Amino acid sequence: MNEQSKKSKGLIALVVIIALVVVVAAIVAPIWLKNVEKDRRSADVEEARKIEKTVKENALSAQPTIIVGSPVEANSDTVPGMTTQPLTQGNAVEKGIPFTYYYVKQGQSCAVYVGNDRTFNLVNDSQAEQYINK
Numbered sequence: 764m765n766e767q768s769k770k771s772k773g774l775i776a777l778v779v780i781i782a783l784v785v786v787v788a789a790i791v792a793p794i795w796l797k798n799v800e801k802d803r804r805s806a807d808v809e810e811a812r813k814i815e816k817t818v819k820e821n822a823l824s825a826q827p828t829i830i831v832g833s834p835v836e837a838n839s840d841t842v843p844g845m846t847t848q849p850l851t852q853g854n855a856v857e858k859g860i861p862f863t864y865y866y867v868k869q870g871q872s873c874a875v876y877v878g879n880d881r882t883f884n885l886v887n888d889s890q891a892e893q894y895i896n897k
């Protein structure tokens with residue numbers, strides 16, 4: 764009986780340890796996943812700022828050629844003299860879809876969005892912060 768009692772205590776201890784590991788994982792996993800999503804959105808904001816810089820530089824040049832690391836789609840009248848879509852490669856990390864940018868010649872402003880969702884202009888500091896923390 765003494766040997767069987769030791770075995771059952773060991774089994775109970777093992778079950779308790781496994782239960783604790785499961786509880787800790789259930790607490791830590793959502794926090795970790797939220798941080799991963801924030802990192803993805805931060806990468807989107809960085810890429811959007813690269814797109815903005817490139818669009819503005821190319822809009823001022825005589826021969827606009829837009830080359831960025833992620834796909835972008837321009838509206839028809841964004842950059843004067845641009846006859847083809849920009850070189851594309853990759854996707855916006857958060858949603859897996861292309862960025863869309865709009866360049867306004869008057870005032871030389873540029874807005875960059877993820878896809879056709881115009882909720883967050885990723886080159887506007889306050890909207891970029893809201894996008895990262897959503």
